[in-house]
Amino acid sequence: MKYIDEFRQHDLAQQLANSIAQTVNPDRHYRLMEFCGGHTHAIFRYGVQDLMPSNVEFIHGPGCPVCVLPTGRIDNAIQLVEQHGVILCTYADLMRVPGGGRQSLLKAKAAGGDIRMVYSTQDALKIARDNPDRQVVFFAIGFETTTPPTAVAVKQAQAEGLTNFSVFCNHVLTPAAMQAILDAPEPVQIDAFLGPSHVSSVIGSKPYETFAEHYAKPIVIAGFEPLDVMQSALMLIRQLNAGQHTVENEYSRAVTREGNLKAQALMAEIFELRPHFEWRGLGLIPHSALKLKAEYAEFDAEQRFDMPAIQASDVKGCDCPAILRGAKKPQDCKLLGTVCTPENPMGSCMVSSEGACAAYWSYGRLRQS
Template identity: 85%
Template structure:
């Protein structure tokens, strides 16, 4: 398959592994944060870390939108169902993320709440059309990649006069999270970043230039396939060896410097930045999320319903917050594989298809000691 098979060739992987081994400085340790959860899964699934020299380490970042959503926002969604009798539409990953009191959207559904799993915003609109006498709320999450489809749904609802449809907006912004990681009071040691793939196809590579300039951090926009990740790692190692800090684009087949201008314009028409928003593991971050503009207030669930700010704690002993900011790895969590499993998740990192703990459970644990060394 074009753009997939050629990026999974074993012989090329061996050549890249050899090139990286020949390029690294033996006296130096390289810590490369892969921001995107899709990169994390590629690294685990294809054993990319095992192909790296011992002094090249991948650090998992907060690039999983389900993972970074704070517990309180899931509590809010459950309250919408239980107190206002709404039909709540959401994506599958969110259904099993733990809420307060050992609750979850899945458990609330089992208790009688009308919570429906959808595959797209268009599914939520369809449900609103089919249930004109019931309020329908779409639980919107995601980075810049999924923001334009939500904007389309809101505009479409207004055009159709779907007065029973609204959106509980939880869209967050990638650059703000990167800045929060670098500006943390006790920042994690990171030498360089593998920039996210799908997000960058929308926002372009330009927004990352400030991090290269102000923080002296090389960034390479990387594709999702194993050879993408390996080539990007080689590019970062070369930059670090040369003392350079620039934004380079390995994923040029999908990403440009300016990104998708049409998608950016569409998002800006419907959304505006929030003053502050809570991220799991990173805390409150200014200008890090979006809210619906006043022009579309009729479709804003936060204006239609009383939605209080809830500051909830994670499950005791769960290291998901530390994993999301790169301070720990899944194997450092004592709950992993004991009380925390995909069937009984204690944290969002085990639930999401982009979560680091889910990746470790699915792929890494099968390699045992070799992963512990990473």
């Protein structure tokens, strides 16, 4: 199968492992942050960490869009259903994420709320067409990867005159999060980044160039397959050994320097930057998220329903916020595997298919540790 099987070959993995072992400086510790949750799952699913020398460490980053959504935004969505009687449409990963008081969209649905799982924005638009007497809100989340489909839905709703459709926008931006991690008062020690895959197919590799130069951190845009991750790690190690800090593109079969210009133009047409936005684990980050422009305000659920900002705390003892910024690893959390399981999640990192805690649970790392 093209672009799949050839990136999972055992012999090539062993060759890459040997090259990495020969390239590392035994007197140095290499701390590589994989930004994407998809990379975290690839690392554990295929045993990539086991093929690394002991002085090469993968640090899990905040690249799970469901995980970084603050608790208060979950509570906002539940209020839309309970107080305004809307039909709320959302992706499945978001259904079980705990909000304030451990309430979740799934529990609100069980209590009678009209909350529906959808596969795409087109599903949400169809629900709006089929229910002209009901307000339908699409709970939009994700990085730059899922933002263009939301923009398409807004344009389509405007063209069709769907006055009962709106978007609760929670789209966030990758470079801003990377910057926030390094600018934190007590920053995590990170030597280099495995850059996100799908995000970079939209925004390209160019936005990282100034970042790499300013922070003197090498970045390699990495694909999601195990050989992608290993090759990218080797490229980062070579840069670190040479004292370089440039942006390299390992995922050239999907990512270009300029990115998808059509998608970028569409996002710029529909959205603008928020002055600041709260991230779970990272706090308020300026210019790190998007909102609908004024000319599309009629499709903005926050304006249509006058939604208040809600400050809600995470579950006591849950280390998901620290895990998201790389300060801790899942096995450091005392709740993991005890009261916190996929059936009874305490934090978003155990819920999402891209969450670090879910990766530890799914691929046996919890039992191994």
